[in-house]
Amino acid sequence: MIGLIPIVENDFILAGIYTLFILLTLTFKREPNDWTFLIFGFVGLFFSEYFFISTGVETFNRHSLFGIMPFWLPFLWAYAFMVIGRSIRILDKK
Numbered sequence: 001m002i003g004l005i006p007i008v009e010n011d012f013i014l015a016g017i018y019t020l021f022i023l024l025t026l027t028f029k030r031e032p033n034d035w036t037f038l039i040f041g042f043v044g045l046f047f048s049e050y051f052f053i054s055t056g057v058e059t060f061n062r063h064s065l066f067g068i069m070p071f072w073l074p075f076l077w078a079y080a081f082m083v084i085g086r087s088i089r090i091l092d093k094k
Contacts, residue, residue: 001018001021001076001079002076004017005072011062011064011065011070011071011072012064012071012072014070014071014072015071015072015075018072018075018076018079019075021079022038022075022078022079022082025079025082031085031086031089032089033085034082034085034086036085037078037081037082037084037085038078038079038081038082039078040081041074041077041078041079041080041081041082042074042075042077042078042081043074044081045073045074045077045078045081046073046074046077049069049073049074049077050068050069053068053069054068060073
């Protein structure tokens, strides 16, 4: 998904593609707590990114979400958190 960032220049279209990835992932196989990880990743990392950006630790060239970060970023983090949650469950089984 990260590879799409330089290819898709429109932040809103990229967020839509990420949303499609998330929905397809949930359609094919839903795991326990997927929605919890998605919501935590979306909301929690939005505020974390906002903090990093406001301190100057991190910068973006795209500012489509409230003029501070790319609109697609919370969607990417949400998906990443869901994948991390699934990975932890797989590792716990071993």
